[in-house]
Amino acid sequence: MSEVRDWPRIAIVGAGAVGGYFGGVLARAGAPTVFIGRKHFVDAVNSKGLVLDKSEGQQRIAGTATTDISAVRDCSLILFCVKAHATAQLFACRTASITRIVFVLQRIPSSYLLWFMSQSPRRNRVA
Numbered sequence: 449m450s451e452v453r454d455w456p457r458i459a460i461v462g463a464g465a466v467g468g469y470f471g472g473v474l475a476r477a478g479a480p481t482v483f484i485g486r487k488h489f490v491d492a493v494n495s496k497g498l499v500l501d502k503s504e505g506q507q508r509i510a511g512t513a514t515t516d517i518s519a520v521r522d523c524s525l526i527l528f529c530v531k532a533h534a535t536a537q538l539f540a541c542r543t544a545s546i547t548r549i550v551f552v553l554q555r556i557p558s559s560y561l562l563w564f565m566s567q568s569p570r571r572n573r574v575a
Contacts, residue, residue, distance in 0.1 A: 457481040458522030463489055463513065467529030472500045473574060475509050482523065483513040490515050527552055 455478060460471035463485035475481040475498070483493055493513035498506045520526050529552040 449565070453478060457482060457522055458482070458525045458527065459520040459523040461517070461520065461526055461528045462530035463493075464483060464529070467527065468493075468498060470529065470552060471502070471525055472498045472509050472511070475511055476500065476507065481511065482519050483511055484519055487515055489513065524548065525550065550551055 455474075458471070458474055458479050460467040460474075460481060460483045461484045463471055463483035467485065468483065468489070471481050471483050483490070483498070490513040493511045497508040498511045500509060526546045527550045
């Protein structure tokens, strides 16, 4: 018996090592996932798929990747997997009609996050 899930469309912003792993796990589970990252990552995922390297071995997962941040516009969930120098991407997405944002942050001072959240018109935020 197979379980059917109704997944939201998910964007992984800052797809690289961390975002690639989390997005890969979600995509492997069946979630419609778009990876937004640097050109070399995008080219590799679009041509060869994403390789998840886990203790039980490697698994290649077909994926859709782009360098265009506007790909978040039709997503209900965004995982931001970025470093401090890439925080401009956070603000590029503020106008998107999204349901949830999850921050998987790398080297970002909490003051950036607190300011961003204070500017957001969204309700039901979790800090």
